[in-house]
Amino acid sequence: MAEETDEAELSASQVGERIAGFPQTKARTLRFTLGAPRSIRMAGDGRRAFFLRSDGPEDFETSLWMSVFDQGDGHREVLLADPRDLLADAAQEQVPAEERARRERSREGGRGIVAYSVDAAGHRLVFTLGSRLWLTQLDSDGLGASTRSLTLPAELGEGHAILNPEISADGTRVAYTTGRQLAVVTIGADPAADAARVVLALEDGAGEEQKLGLAEFVAGEEMDRYQGFWWSPASDALLVESYDASPEPVWYISDPAEPSHPGQSRRYAQALTANAKVRLLLVRLGSDGSASSLVRVDWDHKAYEYLAVVRWQAKHEPLLLLQNRRQTRDQIAAVELGGGQQEPGADCGTKTFGFDDLPDLPSLPTRSLREHENDRWLDLVPGLPAWTPDGRLAEAVIDEGADTIRLALDGQAFSPVGCQLREVLDLGESDALAVVSSDPRSFDLVRFGYDGSLKVLNSRPGVWTASRAGRGIVVSGRTMQEPGVKAWHSLLAPGASLDALACCGEARPQSGVEASARLTSQAADPGFTPNVDFVRLGADQLFGAVVRPSESSPWAGEGKLPVLLKPYGGPGFQQVVFSQSYYWESQWWADQGFIVLTADGHGTTGRGPAWDRAIFEDMAQVTLDDQVAAVQALPDLVPQADLSRVAMIGWSYGGFLSALSVLRAPDVVHAACAGAPPTDWTLYDTHYTERYLGLDREVYRRNSIIDDAPKLRRPLMLIHGFADDNVSVANTLRLSQALMAAGRPHTVLPLTGITHMTNDPTVARNLLVLQRDFLYQALGIQPRD
Structure with missing residues (x-):
């Protein structure tokens, strides 16, 4: 008994030491996030999931990883790209000012590979690192990969900013912005075969307040929209945001501790003053990847000042969610790709424009699909609006009589009363995968069947999310029972539904689950359980x-x-x-x-x-x-x-x-x-x-x-x-x-x-x-x- 007491006292002493050292440990581990899998995305048939993770609990350099099941359902985690292998000194990478701003908006604290884009099949991924654009290509067996840099447009010169690269759905092209030019790289078999060109650019006289292919400040800070361009599902066109921030007030940020350093000016969307002017363009690409036509997307900009959501899904017209200044009215609009005036198609290399020239461009009309009003404000629900695969419009509606934010299809609410919709993660053929709360303390992962069925996929309350594609799903989250993020990659049997999952992805051998594995986390454990x-x-x-x-x-x-x-x-x-x-x-x-x-x-x-x-x-x-x-x-x-x-x-x-x-x-x-x-x-x-x-x-x-x-x-x-x-x-x-x-x-x-x-x-x-x-x-x- 005495020995057990001594062990208990020792344990309490160790706990006390870890609590006392918490400020230092929290700081060194970036709030205990370093070494944990994050930014998880499924692709292709579901056998592969991609994620970011650093090498340890105090390592800020994030690498690109893959979780994969082979054909025998064996599981492995594959390191796809390590910034320290690609750059001689990754820690000293010079990050462009626009990328630093994006990281600040998205609360990104890591270094190295902090974002990536993957094609629909999960065969190719792109990211930026060290002023270079990188391509990771999976091997033919899908179990390994090689990484190389892509050729960039010669006319942009060395060391230009490479911002927000996005690969096309079919994996053949990559687009990125410099903030003033939009470039497209058609991927070849090797660097010599890459074809890179600027397809869209602001004219030389455009002011510094004008940007191309970037999200304006309030979109990133308040709407969680960090993108400023979107690929067509067919990989032959791009919707591109351009904004002019000159109506906004000029603010200055300086460092008083360094009086010799000049203050940096910036435009800030200050309350009760003017917003940036936001416009949307459609650039079509020719067979060689050059611009063949440029048109503007038309809507009532005075009535709807904010471009909150742009979504372009396969087999459907692009969707826009537009908001008025007070956010008391919104409109879900479809871009009519075949309507209005359009330029004749002809490969021409680069389209150049100025903001003042936009009214003279041919235009594409938008068609109002749904409008909402609320005398206080309307919410933005991540993942919406969107099309279901069979062409129904999914949206969030405020059911004031039931005091519930609900998921609706074609205007008819079908998620339950009292189940507050937080996010829609995926709209499948037969169901919607969403995050909801009936108890606000738990962010539950739920499958809403279009037939009215409902399944809560987490067995424990917590803060949950997921990504799915094909027969695969990765479920990740935090609970009160475990200190860190838990993430499980599961492969469902053919024909099985998500209902086969147990314990939020901790799929034990059972009917409907072909394979399952927990992703490795190297994040620090604070060493105590809060009381x-x-x-x-x-x-x-x-x-x-x-x-x-x-x-x-x-x-x-x-x-x-x-x-x-x-x-x-x-x-x-x-x-x-x-x-x-x-x-x-x-x-x-x-x-x-x-x-x-x-x-x-x-x-x-x-x-x-x-x-x-x-x-x-x-x-x-x-x-x-x-x-x-x-x-x-x-x-x-x-x-x-x-x-x-x-x-x-x-x-x-x-x-x-x-x-x-x-x-x-x-x-x-x-x-x-x-x-x-x-x-x-x-x-x-x-x-x-x-x-x-x-x-x-x-x-x-x-x-x-x-x-x-x-x-x-x-x-x-x-x-x-x-x-x-x-x-x-x-x-x-x-x-x-x-x-x-x-x-x-x-x-x-x-x-x-x-x-x-x-x-x-x-x-x-x-x-x-x-x-x-x-x-x-x-x-x-x-x-x-």
């Missing part, structure tokens, strides 16, 4: 997560502990979900001597459109009231909570909420650390801010906190990166200036060279420690060893 209780709080039954000190913490067993609120709390996102990773940092904070509470209030996703829209034009007060209600309800569930010592920390909207709490609720929240807070909503972007606050400046004043500065009587730390191009550092500086003018003491922690992601390991580690020490002093907490 989480899920609770419901207050009259609105807010979903909450409470984390207490571990047994190894010097604060374990304390009769009363201060409360740390750790929310995001803003619209369109959740933090109370069934995934361990969401609570690792909370456990570290708990072991510093806090009861940590995260509560999802109104505006957060998964509870239905009425819940989402309760924050309309009043998100500051509504989201703050929810956090106050959560605190006040906490002692009934956690008697250990000391409401005389309450602090809040957060980043982005969570940072705004933290600063807001000590300004407007100082009797409830007694100290706060606010990271990258949008303190003045007129300084944030159009698509996000106007969705929730509209176009009335008085509403912005009421929801911003600059005017609240004289009310500060609690300790407040403001934290901001000077290189943040999403939430400008001007937000923190303006609040600090107002606090100074009001004579209110506060702390400002400037982060030079840091963007909104704070990926620098040293900064990420020290941020936690500095915030802890600030709150210790603010709340009168004596540190314990």
Whole structure:
């Protein structure tokens, strides 16, 4: 018995050491994501799945991999391309400014091969690395591959930007953009046989604000649309976005720590100001890959300012999802490829145009298929709109009577009431594969049969997703039972449905599953399981997560502990979900001597459109009231909570909420650390801010906190990166200036060279420690060893 006790004590000691070392480990492992499989895509008959993974838990250099079943259903993982083999010094790769911006929009923190494109059959893949375009070609047996660089257009010169390369469906051509030219490479048997040319270009006199083949800022930041061109299913044409950002205000980003470095100017889609002008072109290609015709796609740009979705599927007309400025109306439109005026086809090499010339181009009309209205806003649901293989239009609809966002086919909702649609992953011949929530804490993987059948594919709640093609599917996700991402590649038997899967891809030998294998993960394990209780709080039954000190913490067993609120709390996102990773940092904070509470209030996703829209034009007060209600309800569930010592920390909207709490609720929240807070909503972007606050400046004043500065009587730390191009550092500086003018003491922690992601390991580690020490002093907490 004594020996067992010693082992238990040793185990607790080891856990304590790992929790204490969490800030360093989190920083070195990029939040425990390095070494885990990601960006998983199925292709072809389903025997092959492709993914990215680095070589270890602290390796930032990401390689391209393949999971494959041979004809005997044996499984292997094949390294297809390693950046260190392809480049002599991959770590020093020069990444173009436009690619850095895309990575910032998509929150990409890795290096090396961070994105790829694969053809429909899964035989060829392309990616960019080191100012070169690379092709990975599978061997004839499909079990190995070779990689070579592709020939680039000579007229573009050496070292030009190669942005967002996409391979055509048939694998014969690759398109990419430089930002001002669109190039197409027809793949040959070897580099000498490659045929590369510029097919579309902005004219020489076009301003720097004009871009070709790139998504505008708000598309990437707020619509999750990172593409700016799309291949036709037949690989003989491209739809291409061109935008002119000159109507947007000019902003500057500088590094005050380097006064000799000039500030960089950029256009920013600032709320209540003009947006970029976005246009869509169709360029058809001749047999030699050169441009044969150029036309513009026509729609009512005044009525519908935003191009939210472009989708071009086999055997169907391209689909557009267009939104008005306020996002209260949208239109699903089909591009009529055979209609309108069109240029005669003739191979001509390169088509050149200027933005002012676009009205003079021949045009293709669009046909309205469906229109929606909502007096507050309409949601974008990833994967929609889209065609089913048999030609039915799939879309998301708001069923206000049932308070449910539902999947509809040809205007008829068929997903169940109370099942909130989050994403459509695939539309098959007989079913739709989607992510939904009936409990907002679980992102469930569901098969909706067109015959009305329904199957939940995950046996445990968690945060799930999938990719499928042919008879293959890879299911991946996180749960409360395991620390990291689990991903399973399964091959179904001929004629079997997804219902054959068990345990979200952990297919055991059973009818309907031909083979299954778990993808290897080399990600770090934090070494502890968070001590989480899920609770419901207050009259609105807010979903909450409470984390207490571990047994190894010097604060374990304390009769009363201060409360740390750790929310995001803003619209369109959740933090109370069934995934361990969401609570690792909370456990570290708990072991510093806090009861940590995260509560999802109104505006957060998964509870239905009425819940989402309760924050309309009043998100500051509504989201703050929810956090106050959560605190006040906490002692009934956690008697250990000391409401005389309450602090809040957060980043982005969570940072705004933290600063807001000590300004407007100082009797409830007694100290706060606010990271990258949008303190003045007129300084944030159009698509996000106007969705929730509209176009009335008085509403912005009421929801911003600059005017609240004289009310500060609690300790407040403001934290901001000077290189943040999403939430400008001007937000923190303006609040600090107002606090100074009001004579209110506060702390400002400037982060030079840091963007909104704070990926620098040293900064990420020290941020936690500095915030802890600030709150210790603010709340009168004596540190314990």
